[in-house]
Amino acid sequence: MSLLSEAPVSAVPESSSWALAPDLPETLPALIRQAATKFAEQAAIVDGAVTISYADLLVRSQAVARSLIALGVQAGDRVAVWAPNLHEWILAACGTHAAGAVLVPLNTRMKGGEAADILERSGTKVLFCIGDFLGQHYPALLAGQRPVTLKHIVVLRDGFKADPDQPGDMGWRYFMGQGCLLAPSQVLAREQMLSADSTADLMFTSGTTGRPKGVMSAHGPTIRAFSTWSRVVGLQPGDRYLIVNPFFHSFGYKAGWVAAFIQGATVYPEQVFDADKVLARIAHDRISFMPGPPTLFLTMLAHPRLKDFDIATLRVAVTGAASVPPVLITRMREELGITNVTTAYGLTECGGCATLCDPGDSAETVAGTCGRALPGTEVRCVDEEGRPVPTGQPGEVLLRGYHVMQGYFDDEAATAEAIDADGWLHTGDVGVLDERGYLRITDRLKDMFIVGGFNCYPAEIERQLADHPAIAQVAVVGVPDERMGEVGCACVVRRAGSELTPEALVAWSRANMANYKVPRHVLWFDSFPVNASNKVLKRELAQLAVARLVKAKV
Structure with missing residues (x-):
């Protein structure tokens, strides 16, 4: 299997934006x-x-x-x-x-x-x-x-x-x-x-x-990875960078203000995404650079007064998710007037970025893939036995390189489970590598779903919901949503005699967990589909949930 991602760093032309600074x-x-020396009087x-x-x-x-x-x-x-x-x-x-x-x-x-x-x-x-x-x-x-x-x-x-x-x-x-x-x-x-x-x-x-x-x-890998990221996506000295992605996330922190300080751009923090306020800030502050999840740009495109805002200065956007509709990339370029639109893939365990599209790639490539690996990074897709799968075939995405985490804090067992003896990080994501070495994420091994750009892990939400005295058993699955992409659905077996309502459970959830984790749907079940080991069949359960939600709309 030929992978661009396996090329040594020295093989990248020095004139390329992919070369190491x-x-x-x-x-x-x-x-x-x-x-402070290079850009002393410029606004940071x-x-x-x-x-x-x-x-x-x-x-x-x-x-x-x-x-x-x-x-x-x-x-x-x-x-x-x-x-x-x-x-x-x-x-x-x-x-x-x-x-x-x-x-x-x-x-x-x-x-x-x-x-x-x-x-x-x-x-x-x-x-x-x-x-x-x-x-x-x-x-x-x-x-x-x-x-x-x-x-x-x-x-x-x-x-x-x-x-x-x-x-x-x-x-x-x-x-x-x-x-x-x-x-x-x-x-x-x-x-x-x-x-x-x-x-x-x-x-x-x-x-x-x-x-x-x-x-x-560590310090060094963050600087090296986002030096490459910032140059490939086109972040330049003097750019006005509106950071809507939260600073507590790698997207707002490392791909955010760290990348800006590497290149000498100016950071404009935004506390909460509100389409009216963001469009007004782009116009007023002449913002030129703004990454964000697909939901952000879909909301901007759907704004009824979009044409009332002068956003002509917005030159670069970076987005990413498991699935980005090609029409979104086209609309971002044509209707929002953004010249450079690109996508990337990463997770916290690899510092936030592992693969990246080039702004010069076609809309189909930018929307349909997460790009190729950063120099110094290797990407593989493997089967259940850990063997590389052929080009074009799905397998678990493995990453190896300088920016893989040092490990999980005070958790050697979890570290050993995530990073194997050969240094490969097992991401839990399913992907496909094409003949160019471009990666496409197709599924999630661990049932994670994404709500408005936030990763939601069913086991964590289930652990919190299980504390409710009226719940006998609960399983959380991700279901499609027109606005958010995906939302959580709590499938619940109630304790005998319980009069718990969906509204009451949602209200309880809002009081006890972060808003993006709160299930948007609650469905009652008498029992869940299980396998021979009595493990819940999440994929089958999700199909049942979707079918019931669709039927309820009719």
Whole structure:
């Protein structure tokens, strides 16, 4: 089998955007220092009325690092951020890295119990947390379940009131003054302790065990992978990059502001996707670069007043999912006027990106495949015995390369299950490689489904739903949805005598789990189809669910 992805890095022409950049820094703090020199007076971040130049980005990041050190954060300690896309999120992250600590991004959709579990298992010492957001006061969500290891909460923006029972907690402004007496040389010493192989972040991703696992990734691979990504997709110095993808996800963090800082682009954070606001921002701020899931662009295209907004400056878009309709790529190019539209594939365990289409590829290629592997990455599709399948035949997607994770935090067994003895990462996705080495994802081995760009893992949702006193048995499957692509359907066997209604279960779910995990449909069953080992036949169950939902519409 001939694979473009197996070509050595040296085989890529130096003139190609796929070639490795010659002057890449080894660590993220070194990247900020390099950017502050190369793009000093250029805007790095524009967040409402706040504009931060690249030179000021370095100054503010160093101040965050000094304050973290003053609070007792040691090299290798974990520091979490639980907030929407804000300039403070980026400053907190950059300062965490400069202090030699490990960044732990938290999903803003999580409920208090979900966040507390990750904070406790990661041993997080300091949490940067938004105050009021989406009708919630985030510090209050941890009330009664705050881990003992969490020494400080730094509350961003306004709305923070000191808690006499938590004297270590403080607002952002007060925090920024904590390290003012600390010598800058202490931060520099921490930075010099770092190498390309030092752990930069610990990103928790859900899995088939039903409990999120912490993916450890290093500084160097992130910079190398997204240096290539940014140049291939056409991110340029001076581009105005609207980041709607959440910073707690690789798409908003690594393919987001890290990629922007590599290339000298300007980051425009957007907290929540709203079609009206996004179209208005593109027009007002003359945005030129904006990745996002297919749902985002479908919503823009469906906007009744799309032609009222001048979005002619939008030049580049990157999207991706298991299935992207070719007509979407064509419409993005023709109706939204986006010159460069491309797709990519990756997962947290490989740093967020493994394969990538070239903007010059046809609409059919961009929509029908996830592109070819980044230089230095190998891709295989294998059968159940681990043997490579012929070109054009489906098999489990395996990845091997410099950006594969260091492992799962405190979980050697799960690491050994995910990465085999030869260094191949078993993704759990089913794909097909064509004769050009382009990958097409066709299925998911582990029943995962995607809701509006968020990965949903049935086992995790089932574990949470099983806590409901009226549920005897539950299985969650993904079903098609016109707007979201897929949504969750909870198939439930109720306890005898239960009067639980679908509306009540949905309401309970909204109170106990992130919104994207909440089932959009609830179906009652007397029993589930099972195999000889009494394991639920999820595919057969999903077919039954879809048939019942279709019948209910008629």
